[in-house]
Amino acid sequence: QKEVEQDPGPLSVPEGAIVSLNCTYSNSAFQYFMWYRQYSRKGPELLMYTYSSGNKEDGRFTAQVDKSSKYISLFIRDSQPSDSATYLCAMSASYNYGGSQGNLIFGKGTKLSVKP
Amino acid sequence: NAGVTQTPKFQVLKTGQSMTLQCAQDMNHEYMSWYRQDPGMGLRLIHYSVGAGITDQGEVPNGYNVSRSTTEDFPLRLLSAAPSQTSVYFCASSYGGTATDTQYFGPGTRLTVL
Numbered sequence: 001q002k003e004v005e006q007d008p009g010p011l012s013v014p015e016g017a018i019v020s021l022n023c024t025y026s027n028s029a030f031q032y033f034m035w036y037r038q039y040s041r042k043g044p045e046l047l048m049y050t051y052s053s054g055n056k057e058d059g060r061f062t063a064q065v066d067k068s069s070k071y072i073s074l075f076i077r078d079s080q081p082s083d084s085a086t087y088l089c090a091m092s093a094s095y096n097y098g099g100s101q102g103n104l105i106f107g108k109g110t111k112l113s114v115k116p
Numbered sequence: 117n118a119g120v121t122q123t124p125k126f127q128v129l130k131t132g133q134s135m136t137l138q139c140a141q142d143m144n145h146e147y148m149s150w151y152r153q154d155p156g157m158g159l160r161l162i163h164y165s166v167g168a169g170i171t172d173q174g175e176v177p178n179g180y181n182v183s184r185s186t187t188e189d190f191p192l193r194l195l196s197a198a199p200s201q202t203s204v205y206f207c208a209s210s211y212g213g214t215a216t217d218t219q220y221f222g223p224g225t226r227l228t229v230l
Contacts, residue, residue, distance in 0.1 A: 008156070032215035041224070042224070043221030043222050043223050043224055045220075046219060088158070096213065096215075097147060097149075097164065097166075097210075097215070098166060098172060099172075103161050103164075103175060104161065106158040106159040106160070107158055108156060108158040
């Protein structure tokens with residue numbers, strides 16, 4: 001079992017829909033959680049960062065972490081065609097990158113398409 | 117402010133050839149890293165550096181070398197290219213190499229090894 005599981009999709013929704021993207025993980029030591037957005041043939045860019053359990057909101061985006069279920073989510077409200085991209089979850093067990101616990105572990109990414 | 121730049125954008129190699137992928141950043145970031153992205157595998161860390169003169173291995177270091185002689189540059193060397201190294205390579209940098217520091221990714225180098 002991979003440490004981080006993410007459904008690759010593709011996921012297709014109409015404009016204005018609420019989108020839910022999810023990752024599950026097996027390492028209970030993970031406590032730093034990120035969501036990245038990657039447009040086609042571009043590098044990933046950080047969308048949201050969350051520490052431990054709870055919710056974080058930034059405009060149309062909400063990140064949720066449920067450590068008891070080892071499950072994280074990204075919600076996109078009022079989705080737009082410009083949201084069409086691949087969304088990557090990433091997580092780390094350590095505050096400092098590096099070493100056996102500090103490397104960022106990425107999910108495979110979910111490809112999202114928002115149709116006008 | 118150019119951010120993170122990578123050259124070349126595309127490269128085709130024959131098995132056994134060597135080459136260097138270039139990465140540079142102009143943000144005075146201490147932490148730099150190299151990832152490879154393969155279909156169905158996600159991003160995997162190859163090597164990273166926490167500052168000039170300091171490098172360490174990531175998850176998939178075999179077949180790759182790095183050095184960090186300046187803060188700005190972090191080249192990745194393929195010693196003897198193999199078809200298994202066909203991938204998209206991303207360089208990233210962040211200010212301090214912590215979970216609260218935003219990692220900025222370059223545009224990637226698409227490498228094909230025949």
